Amino acid sequence: MANKGNGGFIPIIFLIVGLAIAVLLSLFWVRSLQLACVRNGTCIILPFINNGGFYATSTEALIPEIPQPVIGSVPEVSVVDCRxxxxxxxxxxxxxxxxxxxxxxxxxxxxxxxxxxxxxxxxxxxxxxxxxxxxxxxxxxxxxxxxxxxxxxxxxxxxxDRTPPEPFRIGREDRDHTNGQPVFKWAAKDKTSGIAYYQIKIGEGDWFDANTIKEEESYISPEQSPAYSRQLVARAYDFAGNFRDSFTNFQVIPKTGWRSFLYIWPLFLIVIAIIAVALLPFLLVYRLIKWRNRFSRKIRRDFKMMEKLTENIENKESLKPEKFTDEQKGN
Incomplete structure (x- = not known):
């Protein structure tokens, strides 16, 4: 007996297979599409056949080429990147x-x-x-x-960067004031662009590059003539051209000769002033004691004089004749 039920399933099987193939082709088609986006944010789908496959072409070829601006200079300065x-x-x-x-x-x-x-x-x-x-x-x-x-x-x-470097201090490293080449040290800071270089001016001289006298972290001054007081100015520049000055006074004392005393006599005056201030309380106490003793002697002397005067008065009173009353005379 023939199985007549199988004939009804064959069209259904072909239908299922056909639908599966259609779904696979659709997925392949969607996967092959590419988006080409114009710069104003609008996106379009442009499928094209190429060697049996699909790809998306760029939309930039479909619109006029827009040039990129060329930025010119500025009146104040010529702006350069990284400066x-x-x-x-x-x-x-x-x-x-x-x-x-x-x-x-x-x-x-x-x-x-x-x-x-x-x-x-x-x-x-x-x-x-x-x-x-x-x-x-x-x-x-x-x-x-x-x-x-x-x-x-x-x-x-x-x-x-429009802010100058931070304030800084100049310190003298050598302690020998007879040294004709004093040694100094400083280090400025700038929070925005950093320190670019230093310039130095000594006395009434001209500005010069600090690197010419730099040794490691110190700055050794050129040979200086004797001077009781001379000023050194260090100017710190940042990378934007802002600067800040700092200064210090130094002296160079001759090593020998009578001229050396001319440079150190203020020290003697300072020492004498310190000694005088220290001795002042003792001098005041001494003067107070001396004044008290003098006052005490004067009081004692005056007291003795009063005693003598009183004694003389009493003696004179005893030598005077007696005065009798009328009653005494009548008797």
Missing amino acids: YYNIDSILFDWEMPEGVDGVEYGMSENPDYEFSKTSRGIVSQAKYDLNLFNEGTLYFSVRFKQDKNWGPAAVKYFHL
């Missing part, structure tokens, strides 16, 4: 090519500046007041618009 500046304002400019109908720009402390996609019109320069920005690295970005498409951005960055 520090101490300017208060800055002006960027660029040329406007044909076909450009919009410009967008901005300056930020963030290198990944996010454009607002809002054109500022047809402009070819931008000026900024740098007092409104923090010191550090600033990024200026600008890009062109043509039709509805934005071109690549040009970025110019520079470092801003």
